[in-house]
Every structure is written in C-alpha cells, then in structure tokens.
Amino acid sequence: MPEKIIESFNIKRLEVLDEKGDADASLMPPLSDDEIKKMYELLILSRTFDRYALNLQREGRLGTYASILGQEASQIGSAFAVENTDWIFPSFREMGVYLTAGFPPYKLFQYWSGDERGITPPDNLNIFPVCVPVGTQIPHATGAAMAAVYRGDKTAVLAYFGDGGTSKGDFHEGLNIAGVFRLPVIFICQNNQWAISVPRERQTASKTLAQKAMAYGFEGLQVDGNDIFAVYKATRDALKKARQGEGPTLIECFTYRMSDHTTADDATRYRSMEEVEQWKQKDPALRLKLFLEKKGLWTEAYQKKIEEESKTIIEDAVKKEEAIQPPQPKDMFTYTYEKLSQRQSRQIKDF
Amino acid sequence: MPTLNMVQALNLALREEMQRDQDVVLLGEDVGKDGGVFRITEGLHDLFGSRRVLDTPLSESGIAGVSIGMAVYGLKPVAEIQFMGFIYSAMEQLFCHAARIRSRSRGRFTCPIVIRTPYGAGIKAPELHEESAEALFCHMPGVKVVVPSTPYIAKGLLISSIRDPDPVIFLEPARLYRLIKEDVPEGEYTIPLGKARIVQEGNAVTVLAWGSMLQRVLQAAGAADCEIIDLMTLNPFDEETIFKSVKKTGRVVIVHEAPRTCGFGAELSASIAEDAMLYLKAPIIRVTGYDAVMPLAKLEDYYIPDVEKIKRAVNEVLKYY
Ligand SMILES: Cc1ncc(C[n+]2csc(CCOP(=O)(O)OP(=O)(O)O)c2C)c(N)n1
Ligand SMILES: [Mg+2]
Numbered sequence: 001m002p003e004k005i006i007e008s009f010n011i012k013r014l015e016v017l018d019e020k021g022d023a024d025a026s027l028m029p030p031l032s033d034d035e036i037k038k039m040y041e042l043l044i045l046s047r048t049f050d051r052y053a054l055n056l057q058r059e060g061r062l063g064t065y066a067s068i069l070g071q072e073a074s075q076i077g078s079a080f081a082v083e084n085t086d087w088i089f090p091s092f093r094e095m096g097v098y099l100t101a102g103f104p105p106y107k108l109f110q111y112w113s114g115d116e117r118g119i120t121p122p123d124n125l126n127i128f129p130v131c132v133p134v135g136t137q138i139p140h141a142t143g144a145a146m147a148a149v150y151r152g153d154k155t156a157v158l159a160y161f162g163d164g165g166t167s168k169g170d171f172h173e174g175l176n177i178a179g180v181f182r183l184p185v186i187f188i189c190q191n192n193q194w195a196i197s198v199p200r201e202r203q204t205a206s207k208t209l210a211q212k213a214m215a216y217g218f219e220g221l222q223v224d225g226n227d228i229f230a231v232y233k234a235t236r237d238a239l240k241k242a243r244q245g246e247g248p249t250l251i252e253c254f255t256y257r258m259s260d261h262t263t264a265d266d267a268t269r270y271r272s273m274e275e276v277e278q279w280k281q282k283d284p285a286l287r288l289k290l291f292l293e294k295k296g297l298w299t300e301a302y303q304k305k306i307e308e309e310s311k312t313i314i315e316d317a318v319k320k321e322e323a324i325q326p327p328q329p330k331d332m333f334t335y336t337y338e339k340l341s342q343r344q345s346r347q348i349k350d351f
Numbered sequence: 352m353p354t355l356n357m358v359q360a361l362n363l364a365l366r367e368e369m370q371r372d373q374d375v376v377l378l379g380e381d382v383g384k385d386g387g388v389f390r391i392t393e394g395l396h397d398l399f400g401s402r403r404v405l406d407t408p409l410s411e412s413g414i415a416g417v418s419i420g421m422a423v424y425g426l427k428p429v430a431e432i433q434f435m436g437f438i439y440s441a442m443e444q445l446f447c448h449a450a451r452i453r454s455r456s457r458g459r460f461t462c463p464i465v466i467r468t469p470y471g472a473g474i475k476a477p478e479l480h481e482e483s484a485e486a487l488f489c490h491m492p493g494v495k496v497v498v499p500s501t502p503y504i505a506k507g508l509l510i511s512s513i514r515d516p517d518p519v520i521f522l523e524p525a526r527l528y529r530l531i532k533e534d535v536p537e538g539e540y541t542i543p544l545g546k547a548r549i550v551q552e553g554n555a556v557t558v559l560a561w562g563s564m565l566q567r568v569l570q571a572a573g574a575a576d577c578e579i580i581d582l583m584t585l586n587p588f589d590e591e592t593i594f595k596s597v598k599k600t601g602r603v604v605i606v607h608e609a610p611r612t613c614g615f616g617a618e619l620s621a622s623i624a625e626d627a628m629l630y631l632k633a634p635i636i637r638v639t640g641y642d643a644v645m646p647l648a649k650l651e652d653y654y655i656p657d658v659e660k661i662k663r664a665v666n667e668v669l670k671y672y
Contacts, residue, residue, distance in 0.1 A: 087424070089420075116454070116455060116456075116457055117457050119455070119456070120456050120457045120458075120459045121456075121459060123459075128423070128456075128460070129452075129455045129456050129460075132447075133443060133447045136416065136443055136444065136447055136448060138416070139412065139413050139415075139416025139417050139419070139420060139444070140416055140417075140419050140420035140423065140448070141420060142413070142416070142417050142420060143416060143417035143418060143419055143420020143421040143422075143423075143424070143428075144420040144421065144423065144424045145420070146417060146420065146421055147420065147421040147424035147425060147426045148424065150376065150402065150421075150426060151424075151425070151426075157420075169412055169440065170412055170413070170416060170443075170444075173408075173410045173412050173413030173416065174413060174416060174417075176408055176410065176413065177407065177408055177410060177413050177417055180407075180408055181405075334457075334458075335453045335454040335456075335457055335458050336453070336454055336492050336493050337453070337493065337495070337517045337587070338453075338461075338515075338516045338517055341545060341587030342545070342587065342589065342590050342591055343587060343588075343590060344587070
C-alpha cells in the first residue's frame with residue numbers, strides 16, 4: 001500500500017504595519033482615525049504606567065513588578081478588540097490589557113504594592129485577577145467559554161499567557177478541551193522570546209508556537225506582535241469566528257520583552273545587548289507614531305499633550321493609591337470561605 | 352421510602368439538584384453515556400442530555416480548571432475525578448485557584464464547584480486506586496473536604512456540597528458504595544457542612560472516624576460505652592462537637608485508613624492536646640494505615656485498620672483511670 005499524506009498544515013504570519021509606519025491597505029482592519037489615536041494613547045498610557053511602576057519599585061514603594069515594555073501592541077491591540085461583555089483571563093504581565101479594558105490604574109498600583117483589594121475588578125469588567133502560576137489560567141478561560149455557551153450568551157473569552165506557558169500541561173489540557181467542544185475562546189500567546197532566562201527554543205522544538213493549535217483541531221496563526229493593527233485584526237477575526245460558533249483560535253504574538261523579567265531579575269546575565277538593540281528598531285510605539293504622522297494625525301504638540309495627560313493620570317493614581325489605608329489584618333480571614341469556620345472565628349481574635 | 356445503597360443515593364442527589372437548578376452541570380471522564388465507572392451518574396445523560404452531562408477528555412487538571420472557569424462564570428459544576436489516585440495533576444488547580452479565588456478577588460469571584468472522587472481501599476483495584484489522601488486537601492484553606500459514611504448521609508451531604516458557595520472536595524469511600532443499604536427519602540433534605548454527628552452516645556471513650564472506617568468502628572465499639580463521632584466534614588472540621596465529647600469521656604481513639612504521619616488524625620490529636628489536654632485520662636491513640644506505600648490487594652488487609660485493632664485501642668485507653 002502506498003503511504004498517503006492524511007494531514008498537513010500551513011501557518012500564516014500576519015503583518016500589517018511595518019517598521020517605517022506604512023500599513024498594507026488590503027489588510028488594514030476597519031478603524032477610525034479616532035480609534036487609532038485612542039490605541040496610541042493607550043499605548044502611551046501603558047508605557048507611562050510601566051515606567052512609574054519600575055521607578056516606584058526602585059524606591060521601595062511597590063513590590064516586585066513585571067514590566068510590559070515592548071509588548072504594548074500585543075496587549076492593547078488584542079484587548080482593544082474585546083467587547084465589554086467578554087471575559088479576560090490574564091497572566092501577570094498584562095497591565096496593558098487591564099488598562100485597555102478600563103481597569104483603574106490606582107488599583108493596579110495597589111495590587112503590586114501588596115494589597116489584594118487592588119486586583120478586584122470593577123463590577124462592569126469581567127477581567128480576572130492576575131494569575132501567578134504560569135499557564136494555569138488557560139483552562140479557566142476554556143471553562144468560562146463553556147459556561148457562556150451553556151447560557152446561550154454571545155460572550156467570547158480571551159486567555160493570555162507567554163511562550164513559557166505553552167510548555168505547561170494546562171496549556172495542552174485547556175486548548176484540547178476547547179478544541180473538542182469548539183468553544184468561543186481565543187488564546188493569546190505573547191511570545192516575548194524569553195521565560196526568565198530560558199529562550200524560546202528551549203520551550204519547544206516546534207518552529208512556531210502557533211502551529212500547536214493544529215494538534216487541537218483549530219486555527220493557529222502568528223502575528224507580528226509589535227504591530228498593533230495585525231494583533232487587532234487577528235483578535236477581531238478570531239472573536240467574530242468565536243461568536244459565530246466556529247471555535248477557538250490560537251494567536252501567537254511574536255514580540256519581545258525589552259525589560260528584565262521582573263524587577264528581581266537581571267537580564268544581562270543571559271542575553272546580549274545586541275539582541276535587545278535589534279528589537280528596539282521594532283518598537284511598537286514608534287511604528288504607530290510614524291503611521292499617525294504620515295496620516296497627518298501626529299504632531300509634536302499632540303505627543304506632548306498625551307504624554308502630559310498620561311503622566312497626570314498615573315501620578316493621580318499613585319497619589320490615590322498611596323492614600324489608601326492598608327488592609328486590616330482581619331481581612332486575611334474574610335474571604336477564605338463565605339463564612340468563618342469555627343477555628344477561624346477563634347484565630348481572628350488575634351487581631 | 353426507597354432503600355438505597357450509596358451509589359443510588361448519590362445518583363438521586365445529583366438528579367434532584369439538576370432538576371432543581373439549571374446551573375448544575377456534570378462533567379468528567381465517562382460520566383455521560385457510561386454513567387461513570389461506578390455508575391454514580393447512571394441515567395443522568397439520558398435524562399438531562401449531553402449539554403448538562405459532559406463526557407470530557409482524559410484530563411484531570413483540565414476537568415478541575417474548566418470547572419473553575421464555569422463556576423466563576425456562574426454555573427455550579429459537579430466534576431468527577433475517576434479515582435482519587437488521579438487527582439494529583441489537578442492539585443495545582445485546586446490549591447492555586449479553587450481554594451483562593453474568593454480570597455484573591457476579595458469576594459468578587461467565587462468558586463462553587465464540587466469535585467467528587469471515589470477513594471479508599473476495599474475494591475481490589477490496581478495501584479493508586481485505593482489510597483486515602485484526604486489530609487492533603489485539609490491543608491488547603493478555602494477548600495472544604497466532605498466524606499460521607501452512609502447512603503442517607505451521602506445524599507444530604509452531596510446536596511449541601513452542591514449548594515455550598517465554596518469549593519468542595521467530596522470524597523466517596525468506594526468500599527461503601529454498595530456495602531450498605533438504608534432508607535433514603537426522595538425529595539430534599541440537607542446535612543450541614545462543617546458539622547460532625549454523634550453516631551452513638553457514650554461516656555468512656557470518644558472514637559473519631561469518617562467514611563469507610565465508621566462501619567468498622569461501630570463493629571468494634573458499638574457495644575462498649577463509646578461516643579462515636581462521624582466527622583463528615585474534615586475541613587473545616589467541627590472542633591466544638593469533638594472537644595465537648597472529649598471533655599466528657601477523657602479518652603480518645605482516632606481511626607483512619609490513611610498513613611499515620613500527617614494524616615488527619617494528627618491534626619485532631621494535636622487539637623485535642625491543645626484544647627482539652629487537662630481533661631484527658633489516657634494518651635490519645637490513633638489507629639491508622641502504616642507509613643508505607645499502600646500495598647496491592649494481597650496485603651491490603653494488613654494495612655487497613657480492622658475491627659480487632661480498633662477494639663484493642665479502645666481497651667488500651669480504658670486501662671487508664
Ligand atoms: C508554574 C510556574 N512555574 C514557574 C514560575 C516562575 N516563573 C514566573 S514567570 C516565569 C517565566 C514565564 O515565561 P513566559 O510564560 O514566557 O511569560 P513571560 O514571563 O515571558 O511573560 C517563571 C519560570 C511560575 N510563576 N509558575
Ligand atoms: Mg516569555
């Protein structure tokens with residue numbers, strides 16, 4: 001019997017906006033000038049948040065913090081496509097996602113300063129608290145999507161994770177179940193090339209992370225993760241597909257972590273400055289700025305204005321956060337169970 | 352009133368809760384068409400359809416993780432892990448998420464899941480099908496651990512577990528599934544979580560047990576002047592009922608299948624020592640499995656506490672005045 005090819009696959013890579021700020025008109029998603037400016041403003045806001053967070057940490061006013069520098073297009077481009085009723089399950093490096101979703105920045109500072117109350121989303125947002133154990137949030141997104149289908153809601157669900165996350169068992173289990181039940185969930189992998197000191201090639205021998213979706217029976221594609229239009233388009237298309245009952249999508253955002261892993265890390269121990277320099281050319285903000293400039297939507301004055309506005313928002317947030325009274329020791333007990341246990345009722349008397 | 356074994360009682364609880372509440376869904380390996388390997392979910396797939404009774408891939412962490420996602424969205428998933436020996440890959444989901452979502456989100460999200468799983472010895476099954484690892488889950492603040500000991504109790508506890516707003520690990524002693532039958536009423540009744548029950552009142556010795564060991568305790572100490580307490584919920588456990596009894600009897604025997612070191616008996620013993628030491632007339636004795644890997648069927652009976660060992664322990668504490 002002759003051998004036959006019974007399955008084969010191709011992986012697409014989507015790029016819309018190049019480093020010079022030119023967009024491919026045939027691929028450009030429908031976005032008004034105002035929306036594009038809004039994206040740029042969110043990018044500047046996120047970057048400002050990030051800079052302040054790093055500085056506050058250095059001054060001992062914030063705990064360990066994971067910078068998003070370099071990944072803003074992946075985060076804002078994807079979260080910008082989401083509707084208010086959709087659910088988001090982030091990991092720990094998604095401050096751009098939180099801010100785009102409308103999460104108050106003062107609460108994010110509150111969380112990173114070591115106060116759980118900060119990560120409670122406002123009632124109108126379905127964005128889950130930060131997930132620290134890598135990759136374990138992925139099945140939650142699958143489950144929420146399953147519940148949405150059960151309820152007959154048109155809700156879609158986004159899960160965010162890194163290149164390192166794709167090596168975890170929960171990546172497999174979460175994507176596998178999502179594929180079996182064709183659930184409305186979009187898996188956004190920010191491949192920032194590093195998992196602390198471990199390079200992308202050490203996570204998997206696969207050529208791309210996107211192709212892993214093939215094994216689960218749904219589409220995976222790679223996008224230029226520093227290209228906000230490509231990320232937005234891929235997410236928008238995937239959301240549309242999800243809402244039409246056509247199942248999940250894995251989007252690999254090919255990007256780069258410009259900072260140390262966290263404020264507790266020193267990346268010079270394991271990666272070269274040349275590599276970092278090369279990625280500077282691909283800066284997501286610079287690219288969008290050039291695009292806006294070419295369209296006549298960017299001026300020095302505009303830049304100054306939005307930088308000032310971002311600074312004001314973030315400085316106000318820091319002020320607001322630092323005025324919050326610390327949590328009460330009794331609060332440790334309050335949310336373990338709906339009601340205190342017998343033993344907790346005795347232990348809480350320590351405070 | 353129907354006379355049911357524990358399998359039928361659990362099945363009835365699931366059926367009634369699913370009829371009562373549209374948000375209750377079942378998921379797990381083989382729980383649908385097959386009705387589960389122990390038939391706990393038998394007939395429910397036919398009754399409620401594949402929308403509410405989901406056959407999942409073989410994926411323990413996935414089952415736990417997906418249940419968590421469903422629960423935070425607003426459903427009340429009841430997941431089956433086929434045997435406790437396979438729950439370990441779901442431990443991360445249970446410890447890192449189910450137990451902590453209420454706390455992490457300061458009450459904005461809750462996780463009302465039930466993870467049902469058969470456990471314990473006595474079914475002549477392959478390796479890892481017979482262990483008792485209940486203590487692992489008792490070290491997870493935020494999770495409740497419930498163990499039924501009879502069909503009637505099983506139904507009431509399962510209904511309470513499904514309605515409980517917090518995650519419940521519901522451990523079903525496989526040995527008891529078909530061992531005893533008793534009257535189990537149709538229609539709703541609940542047995543509160545976090546409360547122990549006094550199965551037999553007595554004045555000389557307090558015997559603490561749960562799940563499958565309760566039957567053996569009744570055989571060993573049913574005729575003596577023993578106060579036999581069925582814990583029913585191990586986490587959080589009912590210390591008030593226990594201390595009250597110990598203060599009355601002054602003698603304690605604790606019985607469990609699990610290995611002794613760091614078994615739940617250790618927690619009980621330490622708690623009694625802290626709170627009721629001055630009432631004790633005798634050392635606290637634990638009758639437990641050994642600190643050895645649980646053997647296969649041929650040696651199993653040497654490992655698990657039997658009626659004789661329990662009797663000996665009771666007689667031992669009675670030597671002290
Ligand atoms: C399960 C687990 N193992 C290890 C860690 C410690 N840790 C935190 S982040 C990280 C690397 C994650 O890499 P990746 O998934 O690529 O995300 P990135 O940090 O690049 O955003 C490690 C090893 C963890 N948080 N969780
Ligand atoms: Mg990474």
